[in-house]
């Protein structure tokens with residue numbers, strides 16, 4: 591249980607001033623000011639599977655409706671490793687955003703465990719995202735002027751105290767092989783190292799689900815394989831892993847492949 595008296599939301603404000611306009615903050619950061627007993631119940635009551643029921647997402651393009659997703663239904667069990675394959679524009683990122691509660695479906699429901707995401711208020715949704723879901727993106731989305739340690743500590747804003755935050759962050763940084771680089775800024779790291787930082791940040795709160803949207807899309811193939819191996823290692827530890835990829839080899843190592851085309855499963 592987080593100790594409410596030690597929560598310092600001002601730290602977020604300090605870090606967020608560092609974010610350029612075009613770079614969205616890490617999804618775990620827009621947090622509620624404190625974790626209430628009800629929010630805590632949301633977190634603890636969360637099973638770990640993902641359930642997507644009759645989900646559609648449309649965008650208005652002038653007078654026309656554009657269907658980014660059409661009536662998609664599936665379920666992912668705890669501990670699965672699922673690859674989502676499909677051409678550019680087929681709705682992969684849209685689906686990931688809906689699963690991660692970053693966006694709402696036009697129709698249908700998304701459940702994380704027992705929680706219907708569209709029924710949660712903003713604060714409980716933010717809490718669930720922060721505690722249960724780790725996001726990894728193609729372009730890393732690290733805070734550029736912030737060192738590795740502080741980037742990784744970002745989602746831990748509600749941990750009991752600074753010392754705990756630091757030790758948790760250092761532990762996961764070591765796990766992703768960056769112990770020697772904690773004080774480095776992102777531009778002093780290779781692409782692969784930056785993605786390791788992003789993975790550490792995604793995992794520092796020990797979430798049940800990892801959502802990785804083309805995590806190797808911006809890396810050379812050897813580095814990409816290493817990043818994949820790291821993600822798969824966390825899947826072996828029991829985390830549910832959902833990866834969007836164009837790479838058939840990556841997909842082959844997963845336990846299940848979901849193929850999307852024009853917003854539909856094929």
Ligand SMILES: Nc1ncnc2c1ncn2[C@@H]1O[C@H](COP(=O)(O)OP(=O)(O)O)[C@@H](O)[C@H]1O
Nearest residue numbers: 649656658676677678679680681682683684685
């Ligand atoms: N905010 C938006 N407004 C309008 N169209 C969008 C928006 N976001 C995504 N789209 C469209 O939805 C389709 C699916 O996008 P996306 O999920 O990003 O595809 P993928 O990740 O598979 O490349 C694309 O044609 C894209 O242009």
Ligand SMILES: [Mg+2]
Nearest residue numbers: 682683684803
């Ligand atoms: Mg995409």
